[in-house]
Amino acid sequence: MGQRITIDPITRIEGHLRIDCEVDGGKVKKAWSSGQMWRGVELILLGRDPRDAWAITQRICGVCTTVHAITSVRAVENALKMEVPLNAQYIRNLIILAHAVHDHIVHFYHLSALDWVDVVSALKADPDATSRLAESLSSWQGNGKFEMRAVKERLKGFVDGGQLGIFTNGYWGHPAMKLPPEVNLLAVAHYLQALDVQRKANKIVSILGSKTPHIQNVAVGGVSNAISTDSYSTLGVERLLAIKGWIDELADFVKNVYLIDVAAVGAFYADWTKYGAGVTNYLAVPDIPLDTKGTQFALPGGYIANKDLGSFKPIKTFNDDFWAKGVEESSKHSWYEGSKALHPYKGETKPQYTDFKDDGKYSWLKSPTFYGKPAQVGPLSRVLCMLAAGHEPTKKYATAALDTVSALAKTKVGLDAMHSTIGRHAARAVSCAVQVDMLADQWQLLVNNIAKGDVTTFNKPVFPKGEIMGQGYHEAPRGALSHWVVIDNGKIKNYQCVVPSTWNACPRNEKDEPGPYEASIADNPIADPERPLEVLRTVHSFDPCIACAIHVTDTENGSAITVKAK
């Protein structure tokens, strides 16, 4: 047996995740992904009014505040077989898409770029050469030589002042850092510009959601936004035009900066297209409903088995049985009672803590499966499903990204490279470009519908006597999110959230098959067991966010992140 590495917690994520690896001959042989805090939001919802569940569930997490709110109302509406007014769909869609664009930009530049970009190396860059390189790749106005000189000066002051330490756990100077100084400087410049741009997406969410973080405008049956073209206190022309302005700024950045930066990083780290595929069953749910019933969607979804795009089977409506009957969760390796995989309507949440047992229970996350198989969710699944469904905008941006990578790497890089650690970053950028266009489309649909005189935003829910059940899904930034609710006489009887990071960060399932994180870390090279940057790269490529998979509590175990190599 080789060396055992424990990283606890993984930083630059929300929530508390521990990763254990067995390393032999400079490679990971076996991995365990463990959620270190217990989730119990389901229990707090029992007996409550289903119309309040969205406000409570969105408090689970600080990164995806909007997504639980939206998914929760969809689940209750599904149980009530309700239709939702068109305006409400469009307003929710705008929030969903603005949030997704925000999340993807922040994830790449502010939470994961430091795995690939050596900030200190940027000090060696020639700013004028950086500018020439950038201008050869893109027409973005922020790539000029004066900009690059200013960024380098600022960075120098920052490093000289000893302030770099505020970035917890940046692996500056690690042997696995490969970008030339100019590309590092370019990435730092765009890091700062992204900081400014992401605010526009957040403004859209706060105007429509009435508050951010934690939106306040959704309701079972629609949204609470009042629409009027002649009042300043409602959603009117002035606010709609402001939103359009921000959408245009976001689109410029996503297409001319983000998509190109990801391609450049991908080209310099082409070896990372060989690592991190992991579980290649891909699951994505359709989203951005275009009708009141949820039978037509702008963003297709479905299931791909064993990376064969030809095997794609679509999920078609909010009532799709292929989806609703396929999901199960096992707790054989989780700190809950029982081991048999159960459908979420029958899901149980009874804690049973043991120590960390390699072959037994070792995580607070359950292990979800789709028709008995582990499945990866997230932007890569979304993009592959959209390609399999023949979605033209996705084809356009995926081809553009791969062409840029191929040109920079001077070798043909095809779609197969997407099944990898770096492929997940590329897919996120492609998805972001598709979604920022969709944001403009949804804005137009909303404006057109209001222009027709339709200002309805809410249908009133009526709860029947007896038991009903429903599920709501949402293609969240991190992938397929679903809430499953059983309602008895107007009160919640059972509630289960099957969240994206549970699909991806789960422990082994009922058949002892590893989850996507665990499978994707296996075979990763490890240059230095004391500084396992490679493991962080692969885990961060999923955009881990396990606050909703588990909970925020434990803070007393040590002053910093622990990496134990023994």
Add this chain to the structure above:
Amino acid sequence: MRAIILGIGNTILSDEGVGVHAAEALRAAYALPEGVEVIDGGTAGMELLDPLAGIDLLLVLDAVKAKRAPGTVICLVGKEVPVFFRSKLSPHQVSICDVLASLEFAGDPPKDLVLIGCEPLSLELGTELTPTVAEKVPEMVAAAVEQLAARGIKLEPCQDIVEAAPPPGRPKAGPVNGLRAERAEVTPSLGEGVGG
């Protein structure tokens, strides 16, 4: 002067949410002068980049695990605060630390920082504070008011003012549209409403 009073915490984990409860208590009790804003930050992370950029003062209210007696209120100022977030005393160190680091790098950090924390008794599931911690909320609010006053921001008690006329740009709490009013009517009688 632009100042943000930021309550952070998870309001479904009992005392973990004390920061949000304290922020709301402060908002309810005082009229805020121009340029001063209360934000319920909840469990948010990078979404806070926008409101916290380029402000003069950030006053954070939060649950703090500093191994003191439950209900102990602590106050940290200036340079002590980021150090505190980095040393994993706060359940929110990851997000707030990243937000502050990003703002620092962008040259846009809050010019002054204050943290008022309360040692939690319980972090179990629940939407209510424990009595031990709930009774300390006024102390946190008073500490916040004092810290603001020391920086030249004087808050006036507001009940009467709000009743008479809400300050401009800050609509009085109440029905946003027909929906809220309707819900308020429906909720108490849900039991009877079930049927059909």
